[in-house]
Amino acid sequence: MARPVERLLATAQNGLEVLRLGGLETGTVPSPYQIVESVPMYKLRRYFPPDSRPGKAPAGEPVLMVHPMMMSADMWDVTREDGAVGILHSAGLDPWVIDFGEPDKVEGGMRRTLADHLVGLNDAIDTVKKVTGRDVHVAGYSQGGMFCYQTVAYRRSKDVASIIAFGSPVDTLAALPMGIPPNLGAVAADFMADHVFNRLDIQGWMARTGFQMMDPLKTAKARLDFLRQLHDRQALLPREQQRRFLDSEGWIAWSGPAISELLKQFIAHNRMMTGGFAINGQLVTLTDITCPVLAFVGEVDDIGQPASVRGIRKAAPHADVYETMIRTGHFGLVVGSKASEITWPTVADWVLWLSGQSPMPSTVEPMNDQPEEEGESGVPLASRVVHGVGGASEVALTLARGAADAVGAAGKSIRTLAVETARTLPRLARLGQINDHTRISLGRIISEQARGAPDGEFLLFDGRVHTYEAVDRRINNVVRGLIDVGIRQGDHVGVLMETRPSALVAIAALSRLGAVAVLMPPDGDLAEAARLGGVSEILTDPTNLEAAGQLGLQVLVLGGGDSRRLQLPDGTDVVDMEQIDPEVVELPGWYRPNPGYARDRAFVAFSTVAGELVAKEITNFRWALSAFGTASTASIGRNDTVYCLTPLHHQSGLLVALGGAVVGGARIALSRGLRPDTFVQEVRQYGVTVVSYTWAMLADVIDDPGFALHGNHPVRVFIGSGMPTGLWQRVTEAFAPANVVEFYATTDGQAVLANVSGAKVGSKGRPLPGGGQIELGAYSAEEDLILEDERGFVQVAGTDEVGVLLARPRGPVDPSASVKRGVFAPADTWVSTESLFRRDADGDFWLVGTRSTAMHTARGVVFGEPITDAVSLIGAVDLAVTYRVPVGDHDVAITALTLRAGAAVTAADLTDALAELPVGLPPDIVHVVPELPLSATYRPVVNDLRAAGIPKAGRQTWCLDAASGQYKRLTPAVRAQFAGGQ
Known part of the structure; x- marks a missing residue:
């Protein structure tokens, strides 16, 4: 009878100690460390600081360890003998730890952003390098590993010997926790970033609860085991420090801004894979990682799932990437028996191998490209159950796994279709509602996007990023400057500028003012363009100042930003818009922002026909049709970055690239021009998903001898018009699985076609939904006549018969257009595009030429x-x-x-x-x-x-x-x- 009584007493005694102290007293003491650097953002610890006395051995290779935002930096020293810093020190290495502290206990800590952590880590690497004189191995767990990837890319691998990551997701949408579908996960992350964590921080207890709920079976089992062994103190002590860390001591608060940025950049937009994430306004891509990488993969890790962790292989094509697979869960990669037996000895051997002091570890092997399996969604539920509980029949698990995969595969296309439909239908509905009296313009759409997502990234240029709110504010300031110099609604103002942010702002400001932007080609006949466009003032940049001054018009200069007095070569002063203080400009009573109606002329563009410059008037409706149509057919959304290779004075840049990006709420990356040597680098740096083109533009890239794609690329679609069929095939082969969306549009926008699927190379596709009615009138090429039936109405061309493309007009009709009435019905009105097409059996249109050619x-x-x-x-x-x-x-x-x-x-x-x-x-x-x-x-x-x-x-x-x-x-x-x- 004594044994049950003793067990009961021991249970009571130990239970009381747990209630009073939060756990059992283990008698362990932390490993010694020195605070080398202490700043508001972090403290830099050096564990087991070396003895500086003469004759003492120097410290080994430095390893800087990085904890995730929700865990204490003490995670690296949970137990002195079996913890990370202790094992690495015993192996002769020099362990360092960056401690971001507890943000809820630091002034301003709950306003920290993700970039604050990355810049802090960047500074810490510099300090370790300076103190030790050696390149640094940076090691991070979970989000800490993501920090390592991002920071090393930010500094282009400078002074970094290697990256070691433990369960750190890279391709976050490849396998989300709990089997969450990628589309749903991206939408949910975007929503939470914009509407939840901009108001809410996560406290430590919330982080702990969320982590435990990721694997509730394992959590329940651990607590039950603890209670069952509460009488046996000696059995509990070896794991007591770890239990206390996970149950209470190891969790710290997250700041809302940092969580919001994490969700938006790296889950909703998956920019560790695509590139183009921002650190303090600088755009970064993991392709800039060139040092070796070792990724630890948890075979049953449901947070950093294998498919997601292995994304680093494609995201960093210039790095040698290795992996170590361990059959454990997420936390078990860095703390616990598997970590002390496999993880940390492997890390030590890896560092010694890279420094030439030992052979390559047997537990490390090169990471290979992973084949994409249909229906794969990460660690199956069956595996998690087996790891946590065990004992289930393998046959039953196989059947369950097969059934789950079948359901997932069947639902994948349905989910994708639902997301795309939800994104596209509102745009098409709005396009269909536009009439002559609808207020619509470029300036208005930018205002809407700035109100809906002020912190949304909008404009990328020269490696920097600008938000919608910042660009919108700049547009309003330029509007005040234009008013101050006398520009009014309806005025025709020439825009003679290089493609740069100031050019976009100038065009949008004229739109917001209700003036007409006359887009003058820098390489064209400027005097003729000014005459055709009815220009009274020229808005230019310093680069084109001299050319603008030769036109004999008032010259306004935007850009440059210095305080010098601008003059033309003849000594005539010009108006420096940068010197106008918008705060002191009083807005006149007539000013209303974005007054333009759909019927109003918004832009004048130019093209050369038979050697002569021809002005093309573009209404707000024409711009909106192209913008909404592009965003809908190319499914452009907030996850996208549109690469504008064409100048903004060209209709493709204005209507397709800029228009599609603004309507889609996407980012637009402006280019200084097509350069084959920088194309791939900018695509990755900006995270470009949509590339705009015209005609044979992309041949300069694809056919360049130095062109090569290594590893992953973010491009999913090319949009434009006129791409030659052979080049089309070469582009899709080089950038597989990206496809081409080819557009055809008349200058007045009355007829718009789009080849959305890209399956038929060379086809112009089908009429754009919401773009108006299109028909093909039968045509006799021998007689150059549109054919009529016995009643005098135009015949409809049959399958694969040549016909003239006719469009039923919406909005204003160009005075020079060929207008026909009574075409298919009495008193109806159609515009002849004078273009010849054939329509195949599937209803797709193919350009044949024009009547004149x-x-x-x-x-x-x-x-x-x-x-x-x-x-x-x-x-x-x-x-x-x-x-x-x-x-x-x-x-x-x-x-x-x-x-x-x-x-x-x-x-x-x-x-x-x-x-x-x-x-x-x-x-x-x-x-x-x-x-x-x-x-x-x-x-x-x-x-x-x-x-x-x-x-x-x-x-x-x-x-x-x-x-x-x-x-x-x-x-x-x-x-x-x-x-x-x-």
Whole structure:
């Protein structure tokens, strides 16, 4: 009877000690350390500081350990003998710990941001390097490992010997805890960041409870085991320090701003994978990590799941990445028996290996690229149950796992469709509601985004980031400056600026004021542009000041930011907008922000037609149609970064890139111009997900000898118009799985088509929802007539028949447009685009050409676009263009092409490619040219080729043998027949 009584008494005695002290007294003492640096953000501890007396051995390789925000820095020394600092010290290393403290007990601590932690860690690395004189190994657990990745990328691996991360997620959306679907997780994280943690901090007890609820079975089992052994003090003491740490002592508060930034940047936007996350306004990408990386992977870790942790392999393609797999959960990676037996000895061996003092650890192996498995969602529930409880039948678990995967796979597409529908439908609904009297403009949409997400990142340029609120405030200040110099609503103001933030602000400010921004091409005829645009003032930057001064108009200079007095070469003063204090400008009674109606003229852009500058008026409706249409068809949202490669004075930059980004609430990255040597670097630095293009622009990147993609890239879609079919294929192959969304839009915006899926290379797709009604009128190319039926109405073109694209107008109609009435019904009104299309059996539209470019050869009608598309698909062809050369009373149809480096094309290649054109006839002559000159928008220019007439005979010039349908080498005799009109 004595034994039960003794057990009861021991249980009572130990239980009372736990109630009074929070746990059993173990008698252990912390490892000794010295505070090397103490600043408001952190304290830097050096454990087991070396003895500086002469003859003492120097300290070993420094290892700086980083704790996550919710855990105390004491986690590295939970038990002196089995803790991290003790084991590393015994192995001859120099352990350091950064202690961010308890933010709720520090003045201003609960206002700390994520960037504050990263900048603090960056400074701590500098200090360790300075004190020890050695490169630093940085090691972080969970979010602390994320800190390590981000900070080392921020400092471009300077003074860092390696990164060691324990259960640290990188590809956060690859596998969220508890099997949360990625789409749902991203949306929830974004919502929590914007609407919860901007008002709420997390206290220590909340962090502890949340961590324990991640694995409630294990938590319950641990507590039950503790109660069952409460009588046996000796059995409990070895794990008592760890139990107390997890149950109470180890948890600290999180500041709301830091949590909000974590959720937004690295869960909702997954920017450790895509790049483009901001540290103090500087944009950072993990591709800048070049030091070795060792990632510890918990086989049953449901917080830092294996698929997420292994994302570092793709995110840091320039680093040598290794891994150590341990069958344990999240906390077990760094504290506990597995950690003392495997983790910390492996860390010690890793550091010694890198310093050349020992062989590579047997527990470390290179991390390989992980194949993506359909339906994979991280650590299965079955594995967590087995690890926590055990004893279940393997057969039952296999069946359960299979059923769960099947349900997940079936629901994946439904979830994706639901998210995209929820994002797209409101935009299309708003677009459909726009009429002549709707107030809509670029300035208005930016205001809306700034009110809805003031801290949302908007403008990226030269590696820096600006928020919607900051840009909106700058726009309002420029509006006050414009009012101060006399600009009023409706005035036409020339904008002559390089693509930079000040240019975007200037255009948006004119929109907000209700003035018309005349977008003047810096490389065009400025005097003619000013005349056509009705310009009375020029808003320019210092770069274009001299050119603007030659126009004889009032010159306003924006940008530069210094206090110098600006003058033109002739001594004439100009207005320096930077010197106007917006605070002292009194707004007139007539001013109302964003007064523009949909019908109002908003911009004037320019293009060159037949060598002459032509002004294109763009209404607010036209801008909104392109902006909402782009955002909808490309599914642009807050997670996206749109890379604007075209200048803002070009319609593609203004309507597609800027418009789509603003309407989608996305970020827009402005480029100083297309440079193949910086393209990939900027894509990763900015985290670019959407790339805008025009025509053959991307050929400069794809075909550059130095172009190479290593590892992961963030691009998911290319948007633009006119991409050659061959280049289209090369782009999608290089950037797989990204696709191309090709647009076609008339200048007045009455007809808009979009190839959303990208499945049919070269197709212009289908009419944009909300963009108005489009039809294809039957057309006789031989007679250049739109065909009518017996009642006098226009016939509708059949499948794969050439027709004229007709659009039912919405909003103002361009005075120069070809307006037709009574087309398909009495008194109806349609606008003829004068463009020729065919519509395939699926309803997709394919550009054939225009009425003016149809070629009437001796054999019949030839359409240029189908020929160019077919020839461009030949693997050896770089670019191609088809044009006419008039000879006598008919045309000679000629296709010119350039070859890719080291490639050659044969007559058989041409015959096969042009054998089955969907409409029209093949060209008379095909020839290889050294180069095809491109316009400023990267469109092939044929003026010189046309002026040169019939190509000379040669080895790389072929003509069509009408009898056999095959291409043969062009001889001088046959050329003479073409030149003579025979």
